[in-house]
Amino acid sequence: MPRPKRSNPLALAVLSTLLTGPAHPYELATTMRERGKHESIRLNYGSLYSVVEQLERAGLIRPVETVREGKRPERTVYELTVAGRAEHDHWLAELLSTPVKEYPAFEAALSLMPGLPPEEVVRLLRVRGLQLEIAIRQLKSARDVAAEHEIPRLFLIEDEYRVALLESEARFVASLVDEIESGRLGEVELWRAFIDAFRGGAEPEKNSS
Amino acid sequence: MPRPKRSNPLALAVLSTLLTGPAHPYELATTMRERGKHESIRLNYGSLYSVVEQLERAGLIRPVETVREGKRPERTVYELTVAGRAEHDHWLAELLSTPVKEYPAFEAALSLMPGLPPEEVVRLLRVRGLQLEIAIRQLKSARDVAAEHEIPRLFLIEDEYRVALLESEARFVASLVDEIESGRLGEVELWRAFIDAFRGGAEPEKNSS
DNA sequence: CCCCGTATAGTCGTTGGCGAATAGTCGTCA
DNA sequence: TGACGACTATTCGCCAACGACTATACGGGG
Numbered sequence: 001m002p003r004p005k006r007s008n009p010l011a012l013a014v015l016s017t018l019l020t021g022p023a024h025p026y027e028l029a030t031t032m033r034e035r036g037k038h039e040s041i042r043l044n045y046g047s048l049y050s051v052v053e054q055l056e057r058a059g060l061i062r063p064v065e066t067v068r069e070g071k072r073p074e075r076t077v078y079e080l081t082v083a084g085r086a087e088h089d090h091w092l093a094e095l096l097s098t099p100v101k102e103y104p105a106f107e108a109a110l111s112l113m114p115g116l117p118p119e120e121v122v123r124l125l126r127v128r129g130l131q132l133e134i135a136i137r138q139l140k141s142a143r144d145v146a147a148e149h150e151i152p153r154l155f156l157i158e159d160e161y162r163v164a165l166l167e168s169e170a171r172f173v174a175s176l177v178d179e180i181e182s183g184r185l186g187e188v189e190l191w192r193a194f195i196d197a198f199r200g201g202a203e204p205e206k207n208s209s
Numbered sequence: 210m211p212r213p214k215r216s217n218p219l220a221l222a223v224l225s226t227l228l229t230g231p232a233h234p235y236e237l238a239t240t241m242r243e244r245g246k247h248e249s250i251r252l253n254y255g256s257l258y259s260v261v262e263q264l265e266r267a268g269l270i271r272p273v274e275t276v277r278e279g280k281r282p283e284r285t286v287y288e289l290t291v292a293g294r295a296e297h298d299h300w301l302a303e304l305l306s307t308p309v310k311e312y313p314a315f316e317a318a319l320s321l322m323p324g325l326p327p328e329e330v331v332r333l334l335r336v337r338g339l340q341l342e343i344a345i346r347q348l349k350s351a352r353d354v355a356a357e358h359e360i361p362r363l364f365l366i367e368d369e370y371r372v373a374l375l376e377s378e379a380r381f382v383a384s385l386v387d388e389i390e391s392g393r394l395g396e397v398e399l400w401r402a403f404i405d406a407f408r409g410g411a412e413p414e415k416n417s418s
Numbered sequence: 419c420c421c422c423g424t425a426t427a428g429t430c431g432t433t434g435g436c437g438a439a440t441a442g443t444c445g446t447c448a
Numbered sequence: 449t450g451a452c453g454a455c456t457a458t459t460c461g462c463c464a465a466c467g468a469c470t471a472t473a474c475g476g477g478g
Binding site for chain 1: 218221222225228229245246248249250251297298301302304305306307308309311312313314315316317318319320321322323324325329330333334336337340341344361362363364366367369370371373374375376377378380381385394395396399400407
């Protein structure tokens, strides 16, 4: 029983969901959706079933019964083992306490940004700014709806985090646009030289096989 | 030649790097590392070679020559096609202009947070806060070093973005700790009830197979 | 009464990501 | 000089992720 690799957070979500009682995989999926977990954790059937298998191999969960109703495919109901509960606690503790390096798409985009001419970049960043505003508004209004339904804030902190990140990104984008346009970023000449060097003076296609 | 799926940003990085001239895969890797791209884009050999293959199949890059020096493995040098340059531009434009849904680990952690008791969560979040401070300081001092070497800011904006996100997360964590402790988050009774229900009153292991 | 859409439950095949392995070359230091 | 480690360059095999697919049950309208 090797300690699982703690890669896919879906596995942790499964452990977490099983805290509230035994369930079969499909049921886990619907429960997670009801609780909105799928907004924060990638969830789809293929992954779910393979993750459940892994957890069983690792001895963190265990089948309690396999029911067959009529000719429906047979459902296997799983429950948490004590090892599973322990792993849940440790894993979640680690996830909360320790930041990990991640690779957001926009960071990649920024690192390749000099590959497009500055005024084009400004145009694109403005578009992003607008879309960020929209996303923020949507999240906030969703939060208001939830408040009316008296969902405790405790179960919506992920959303507050998302909003914080989005707002911070929006500010960053706005100030970046500003700096490029005002020339305060500096090396716009260098940037343009860079572009011209590799955009203008390139040999055309030799043969179009 | 189907338009590639624009999934792995490493492919875009390859296109971007080839803008500055033909190169073979290993060379691409070292160049990207020199330029610090590997901090923003996941890079390892396995993925690199398969990505290059995909790009060739899609007609976005094309081999110019395959050199063999002595008995060393033969190197295949690739160059960008015009289609490749176009794809670079469109893909990068999309990445800059359009936010995509992502699944940061900490968001997952927050969504599962109620699975641990409040005072434990507070302790863990404090630890995270410290580590975030450290990470921020490191990034900032790295920036100072780069400044002394006269690296233009243009090539370091990814880092500024990272710092912005980390700082925003640090503020979020601090205020969350505050809210839980001061009871301003509200439902701490509910939280504790939730925990006690599923932590205390659980049946022990039946058989230890 | 039958047909069709939707919900239930899970399986399967493909693909991509990744790290380890391979294998030759060059410099160096004892 | 020959052993060793660092660098160059690529290949391989495994496994996880995913999404499309299968198949049954159920409910309601025509």
